[in-house]
Amino acid sequence: MNKNEKIILAVAGHVDHGKTSLVKNLTGKDTDTLKEEKERNLSINISFAFLERNDATIALIDLPGHDKFIDNMIAGASSVNGTLLVIAADDGIMPQTIEHINILKLLGVKNFLPIITKTDLAGKYEIEELSEQIKKRLTQLNLYFHEPILVSNKNEKDFENCKNKIFEFTKSIKLKVSYNPFRLDIDRTFDLKGIGTVVTGTCKFDKLRLGDEVELLPQKKIFTIKELQSNEKKVEQVSPGQRTAIKISNINWKEINRGDIVCVPNTLMCAKVFSVKLNHINKLDLKVNNEVKIYAGCKTLIAKFKVIGKDYSYCYGQIILNNEWYFNRNETCLIKFSGDNSIDKSISIIRESSPVNKKNREEELADLRVLDEGTTYERTILSIKLDKNKVVDSNKLYCELCIDDFREDKNLITHKDYVIHIKNYNYLSEKVLKKMQAYHLKKPLSPGLNLNSMNAFIDDEIPKEYQPVFFMMMHKVGALKIDRGTFSLKHFEVKLDDEQTRIKNFILKRLKLNNYNVKNIELIKEKIENKKVFNQILKYLVDIKSIVMLDFEHYITNSMYNTMLEKIFQNVNENNVMLKTNFMSIFDLDSEKAQIYLNKFEADKKILVSKNEITIL
CATH class of the missing domain: 3.40.50.300 (P-loop containing nucleotide triphosphate hydrolases)
Incomplete structure (x- = not known):
């Protein structure tokens, strides 16, 4: 020590x-x-x-x-x-x-x-x-x-x-190095007069400090640590191995049970079915679907145990709990089978899973062998492959490996600090590419989709915070291209026929002739016989950012829009303010036309408009 x-x-x-x-x-x-x-x-x-x-x-x-x-x-x-x-x-x-x-x-x-x-x-x-x-x-x-x-x-x-x-x-005891975040299994809960609800347990894995955000499970209540005690003294932090008392606000002590958990939010696995390794001291004699008691921290759980595969040196199986519970990966729990006179077995929690069947038993067994006996790198790669989020933040792997260790692996695709296994990438990218192909066929004049529309393709597959990362990975490998925030297939190009090209040129010419004195778009459309194609080209020009839609009836070229903003910026006073009348004078606008522009600039959060003044944001 x-x-x-x-x-x-x-x-x-x-x-x-x-x-x-x-x-x-x-x-x-x-x-x-x-x-x-x-x-x-x-x-x-x-x-x-x-x-x-x-x-x-x-x-x-x-x-x-x-x-x-x-x-x-x-x-x-x-x-x-x-x-x-x-x-x-x-x-x-x-x-x-x-x-x-x-x-x-x-x-x-x-x-x-x-x-x-x-x-x-x-x-x-x-x-x-x-x-x-x-x-x-x-x-x-x-x-x-x-x-x-x-x-x-x-x-x-x-x-x-x-x-x-x-x-x-x-002095002979070497403490284990853990990459898990803080956790405390509650062994006692009580109410102290003048303080409120207090829970006690032993700090595990990592330090806990005043001001840290933690979660109470299974209540799923998130709170901030405002008071800590260890060895009956107030402290600013506790370290792994220290007895710890935590004050919890806004919850009655009777709502908390022994065995409940305080931990860093979103760091524990939660499921009803877990794949495990069974460790034993005495001779192993198992029946099908054994009824078991599992001692997890300070909690006793009821479950069934199902063997996946075993021989003289190992036994892998699944625990099927009556209710969902929370575990760390590789957490060790004691297990007692019905009929056992004493406890001589434990399980190591390998991963959350679905019940095995004849079709996936061998694959599940092979995965468990790697997760249990493989090198740190092999276990990490398989964990990335099996991660339910598919896209994995390398900073949350809780091992000594970092993103640089994965960049050269052909089975992985990386982007910044994120990584995805090629199997998951292929599954997701195939889904996205099919939907993009269908979109381009349906709307050949659209240059592509914005990020929000792309996210809808995989909303049920990846958490929202990881969706943009996945599309950047597709862009990195060349499956998608991005142009000014618009996603499209790698080889997709909008190709206009002669009629579409003529209408496009006509719209741009008329908008330039109008200068800042914008006209109702219907006046331009009257000159075109094919109104349907006109509307398609108008949307196309907005999509490719050649023109800007001020409102449903008025449009301006993108270059003129930017020029107007530059002139506003050049003519504000030292407080970044311009009078409306000055704005109307610079661009020779009446009040009605000026308001159309000001509404658009304000909607784009370029300016703030008050009664008589314009302020740059």
Whole structure:
């Protein structure tokens, strides 16, 4: 453990083996705080105490030892870094001792410090034999452990020595590097007089600071962090591993349940079906559609487990939950099958998915093998391919890879910080190209579509914020061209026939002759026999920005429109203001014609018109 790092150690073991007494002797805190615990002389809930030395802080979680409260034990164990394994000298290794070891191993806790308590109640030989039994069992499970420590409640010096050994033990623990954003699994919620609703849990993965925006799930309530506490002190931020209390405004504490989650918005997967890897300690004997309990953080979920594929070295499957829930990718949860006497299995959440069938079973199994066992790059590429948004922001991948790592990969297309897998690109681009071809056939005189119209092609496929990015990717690979904000197919060109060309030239000539003294477009249309083609060409000229529509009846060439704006800018005073009368004089306009122009300039947000003045925006 390095300076300023926060370590959480589970105090685990069988009921009445002295866990709570050990914590009290080490820290001075009695973790049997509930009335029911006092009356029954056992720990029911999870309780915390702290060991502090210089800049190092160790949180000790007194886990319930009784098998009836195993749910609480799992909730406490879900965020620990190492274990103080408490075993009474006069009782030895008991069923809950073994289950606690299995649970902690399945949750990824590999560092154990055995502490043999009540040594005054056993002889030297029994203690030595017990010590060897403990080391043998931990060795069989490939766990790292220190030599057992011996303590007796009758010898105060034992606990000072134990405290030194614990700090020494934490130096061997290497904290895992995580690229996940902040998350807190709520283990308690209550109301404090004068403060309001407070939730507590352990800060995971990343820091949480005052002012951060977070989300409460499943309530889907977003709020800003205004007050934080850690170790019963107000703080400006908390780090991974720290016990954390968060004040939540505008919600009653009774509306929040243990197991609910506080996290960075939009960072967790949410579904009813997830593909998972099953990890197990003892022999695996599974039935079809097993009923299971899943212990996720501080939440217990009911589900069914369906095997996708397994052999002696692995088992992949799916959990089908009764209701939607939230998981981090690669989150480890304990799982208990109906008929199991104890917990000896866990699952790693690989991805949200749809129920597998015979047709897609092999593909799903192959994908799961890559996501589970592939290199970081292989897993990331497949995650991009499977991402439901299709277009992926590389800054949200939560791994050490960045966009530059993907630019040369032929299976990926990038644009700025965004990336899409070629399979998803081909699917979407084919859809867009078909619709663009149909549009060009239907409207051969239209130069193309603006971005809003393009977005409608893939509204049901990609979130709105990623739609412009995808069209820029199509432009980058040459499937689309963009001209002044208008999208069209790569080789599309508007081709006018002789009649259309003649009408186009006629409209432009008449608009130029009119100069700023605009005429009703119907007066120009009267000179043309084919009114339908006239209307098509008029729209075409607007689309290609050769002319500007002032209103439904008046048009001006684009060059004249820009010239008028330039003259306005040149003739305003130092406050960027011009009188209306001055505007009318410069362009020789009556008040009616002047108003047509001013309405258009104001609609285009070039100017602001008051009663007698024009202000440049």
